[in-house]
Amino acid sequence: MFLFLIYIVYLALWVLLIYVSCFIVWKISKSKKIAAMVGSVAFLIMYWPAFGDYIPTWWAHKQLCEKEAGFKVYVTPEQWAKENPGILETLVPYRDDAIKEGVVLGNERIGLKFAIYPYPNLNVRKSVSTIIDIKNGEVLAEDIDFRRGYINYSSDGIAAVKIWLFLHSCYSQEELKEIVKKRKYFLTKLKTIWGN
Numbered sequence: 001m002f003l004f005l006i007y008i009v010y011l012a013l014w015v016l017l018i019y020v021s022c023f024i025v026w027k028i029s030k031s032k033k034i035a036a037m038v039g040s041v042a043f044l045i046m047y048w049p050a051f052g053d054y055i056p057t058w059w060a061h062k063q064l065c066e067k068e069a070g071f072k073v074y075v076t077p078e079q080w081a082k083e084n085p086g087i088l089e090t091l092v093p094y095r096d097d098a099i100k101e102g103v104v105l106g107n108e109r110i111g112l113k114f115a116i117y118p119y120p121n122l123n124v125r126k127s128v129s130t131i132i133d134i135k136n137g138e139v140l141a142e143d144i145d146f147r148r149g150y151i152n153y154s155s156d157g158i159a160a161v162k163i164w165l166f167l168h169s170c171y172s173q174e175e176l177k178e179i180v181k182k183r184k185y186f187l188t189k190l191k192t193i194w195g196n
Helices: 002-029 032-051 054-068 077-083 173-189
Strands: 070-073 098-100 103-105 110-118 124-133 139-148 151-154 157-160
Touching: 002 032, 054 124, 054 139, 070 173, 077 173, 124 173, 139 173
Parallel strands: none
Antiparallel strands: 070 139, 098 103, 103 110, 110 124, 124 139, 151 157
16 A cells, blocks of 8 residues: 555656646746657656666566576486386375475475576566485476566565566466476376375
């Protein structure tokens, strides 16, 4: 609610600045062209702090989503089972959130690692969930997604400061469901709790 009030006040000041600057210049110069030019400058002065980063952020997010995002399998469960004969049959899913060296364990050999990487000078963050073989650190699969916008962490939860800039994911809800299905299927084959 507080953010909404700030947006309303900002919009009111924006309109007021344009109107007052145009009116004063028109009264002094009696030229509509000069008044329109001054009004355009006033518009840009108020536009830049609020929306100046929208196009670069939107473009960077779009490009990163197209080039890097998605669920990528590097070693299939079948390949992993061949490389580790007899191990898959012995694996039992952990029922607790066991964590070892920053890796959430799914069973004694398979773990999930989570990381978020901000991009300098951009309001874009790369979110990576990596499925790894704990024994040798081999990456079996990765789920890469990108978020954009400023985030405000408050006691009420997470809220976007510039709501027009914020986008939680590269994907629609349907696409996210498909990626979750793929990841669950992959993790089920490796006998982890997350696939169940």
